[in-house]
Amino acid sequence: MSVLIISVIVLGLVAYFYNRREQRKARVAFLEKKIAKRQKERESDLKWAEGEAKKISDEKREDIGKLDFDQLRAALQRGDFTCSEVVSAYYGLALKANENINAIVLFIKESRVWAAEWDEKVKRGEKKPALFGMPVSIKECTMMKGYDQTRGYASEIGIPAENDSPLVTQLRELGAIPFVQTNVPTSLLSYTCGNSIYGWTENPHKKGRTPGGSSGGESALISAGGSLLGIGGDVGGSIRTPAAYAGIAGIKPSHLRYSSMHTTGSVPGRPLINASDGPLAPSIDICAEICKEMWSSNWQSEFDPYVPPVPWRQELFEEGRKYRIGYYADDGWFTPTPGCARVVDDARKALEAKGHTLVPFHPPDVPEINRLFVRAVCVDGGAYLMNLMENDIVPPIFLEALLPLRIPIIIQRAAAHVAGFFGYKRINKFFQCMARTTGELRQSYADIEAYRHTFINEMQKAGIDMVLCPATVTPAPPHDAPLHLSCGVSYVAIFNLLDFGAGVCKAGNWTEEDERKLADYTTEDIWYKMAKDFAKDSVGLPLGVQVAAPPYMEEGVLRVLSDIERALKK
Ligand SMILES: CCCCCCCC/C=C\CCCCCCCC(=O)NCC(=O)O
Numbered sequence: 001m002s003v004l005i006i007s008v009i010v011l012g013l014v015a016y017f018y019n020r021r022e023q024r025k026a027r028v029a030f031l032e033k034k035i036a037k038r039q040k041e042r043e044s045d046l047k048w049a050e051g052e053a054k055k056i057s058d059e060k061r062e063d064i065g066k067l068d069f070d071q072l073r074a075a076l077q078r079g080d081f082t083c084s085e086v087v088s089a090y091y092g093l094a095l096k097a098n099e100n101i102n103a104i105v106l107f108i109k110e111s112r113v114w115a116a117e118w119d120e121k122v123k124r125g126e127k128k129p130a131l132f133g134m135p136v137s138i139k140e141c142t143m144m145k146g147y148d149q150t151r152g153y154a155s156e157i158g159i160p161a162e163n164d165s166p167l168v169t170q171l172r173e174l175g176a177i178p179f180v181q182t183n184v185p186t187s188l189l190s191y192t193c194g195n196s197i198y199g200w201t202e203n204p205h206k207k208g209r210t211p212g213g214s215s216g217g218e219s220a221l222i223s224a225g226g227s228l229l230g231i232g233g234d235v236g237g238s239i240r241t242p243a244a245y246a247g248i249a250g251i252k253p254s255h256l257r258y259s260s261m262h263t264t265g266s267v268p269g270r271p272l273i274n275a276s277d278g279p280l281a282p283s284i285d286i287c288a289e290i291c292k293e294m295w296s297s298n299w300q301s302e303f304d305p306y307v308p309p310v311p312w313r314q315e316l317f318e319e320g321r322k323y324r325i326g327y328y329a330d331d332g333w334f335t336p337t338p339g340c341a342r343v344v345d346d347a348r349k350a351l352e353a354k355g356h357t358l359v360p361f362h363p364p365d366v367p368e369i370n371r372l373f374v375r376a377v378c379v380d381g382g383a384y385l386m387n388l389m390e391n392d393i394v395p396p397i398f399l400e401a402l403l404p405l406r407i408p409i410i411i412q413r414a415a416a417h418v419a420g421f422f423g424y425k426r427i428n429k430f431f432q433c434m435a436r437t438t439g440e441l442r443q444s445y446a447d448i449e450a451y452r453h454t455f456i457n458e459m460q461k462a463g464i465d466m467v468l469c470p471a472t473v474t475p476a477p478p479h480d481a482p483l484h485l486s487c488g489v490s491y492v493a494i495f496n497l498l499d500f501g502a503g504v505c506k507a508g509n510w511t512e513e514d515e516r517k518l519a520d521y522t523t524e525d526i527w528y529k530m531a532k533d534f535a536k537d538s539v540g541l542p543l544g545v546q547v548a549a550p551p552y553m554e555e556g557v558l559r560v561l562s563d564i565e566r567a568l569k570k
Pocket residue numbers: 186187188189190191213214233234235236237238239264265266267275374377378398401402405486487489
């Protein structure tokens with residue numbers, strides 16, 4: 001009898017695993033077909049753009065490519081070029097840039113039609129709007145009607161959006177022309193940029209290094225001259241990290257400054273950590289121009305009544321406006337590598353020379369807040385992510401990064417105790433990230449809300465308007481690095497948790513001196529060892545700094561970043 005029972009159990013298990021393997025095989029074959037089809041579509045899409053680019057002469061394309069944002073905008077307003085010429089030029093410029101960086105997902109073919117429509121309207125005497133004819137690149141996960149937001153998942157190929165995101169809608173009403181979708185990392189929950197559908201995006205400053213993520217296609221394309229303005233989204237640095245790694249600028253406004261209707265984040269349904277869309281551009285002044293145009297009316301709050309009607313606050317952006325700014329180069333969780341800390345000091349001196357007042361500031365309890373951030377970002381202990389990734393075809397390194405989440409939470413807690421016992425304080429925190437019960441999750445939300453007030457109280461005590469700090473802990477690292485070092489996002493993530501407006505601009509480059517100082521950088525735990533390794537051989541790579549302020553003070557953030565950028569521009 002017992003032999004029979006054991007045989008049935010064994011056979012049942014064999015059948016179960018066999019079926020699972022067969023189902024997986026069938027799913028992989030199905031997804032591989034989808035990927036192959038999309039790659040073919042992309043190939044013919046790039047060919048189409050090549051043909052469209054040839055509709056203007058090489059000289060005209062070069063002339064248009066030499067113009068910066070303001071010059072191109074003025075040229076379009078004067079009528080030096082038509083919208084159709086500019087869009088053709090940018091097909092060509094983006095294709096050229098793409099040869100070395102692989103940032104393009106698909107061209108938005110309707111851009112050709114929209115450009116022609118504007119040219120016709122102008123002929124009929126219609127007034128040119130503020131962003132008339134300006135080409136804009138769009139992060140793949142930003143809703144574009146008729147285009148997929150796969151987030152790098154093969155299973156989401158062929159599910160086009162039915163609406164444009166509010167940002168895209170408003171930009172189009174202002175005359176801008178979305179012309180290309182750009183690459184993202186699978187899931188969006190990483191600051192690298194690659195997936196199994198479209199491949200890996202390179203940093204234009206050094207092959208083998210990531211342009212950051214998740215808006216990495218944007219930062220790479222803009223930095224390589226293939227776009228003058230892009231739209232990204234940010235839940236834990238996805239606008240700011242790529243801006244820093246690629247030597248450009250970007251701002252993540254506080255959550256309710258732009259509508260988040262129709263936005264797609266990595267993990268939908270997470271309270272208190274929301275996706276904010278925002279601009280990326282070669283300079284912070286362009287980001288300021290865009291915010292100013294978009295907030296010069298109540299368009300966003302009329303479109304989406306959840307957005308409070310806060311118009312552009314020019315008095316906060318006024319040139320010469322002086323601020324009292326708290327600065328820190330080390331948040332007490334992750335000491336940045338030398339160049340990343342040095343540029344904070346360079347920015348501090350530049351701001352003092354401009355007449356701002358800079359005072360040291362210590363953000364309260366960042367290690368604990370980092371733990372709450374990861375908990376709130378994953379919400380369900382990573383179940384949503386694991387389910388999507390394990391039923392898809394994703395680069396193996398993403399599955400490796402998910403491994404810690406597969407460990408039962410009770411064992412994670414035990415590991416935390418062991419790490420704590422041996423003095424590994426950061427590993428101890430890491431293994432306490434995931435919530436075990438809904439009660440723990442509720443308490444974490446209460447803690448996040450309390451932390452927001454604690455932080456504001458500390459700022460009020462110090463009498464500061466905003467803070468200046470590093471943007472990243474290393475210069476642009478190798479592609480895989482962010483998947484080993486998720487804990488390196490503390491400098492950006494804190495401002496998602498606080499819901500501050502936060503932006504990044506270029507503040508210098510990694511120097512020989514930074515490289516020499518790296519030899520003395522701590523190797524106190526495995527994450528520091530990795531950071532040290534990832535930062536090696538970075539001479540010349542761009543470095544950014546970050547400025548952040550409480551909600552509805554984005555104009556002040558933009559003013560201070562502009563002062564830094566102008567002072568430190570080489
Ligand atoms: C891709 C698999 C990674 C698994 C990571 C496991 C747990 C780590 C938890 C938090 C990581 C924090 C990284 C945050 C980067 C966020 C970048 C961003 O802003 N993304 C946009 C978005 O999430 O929508």
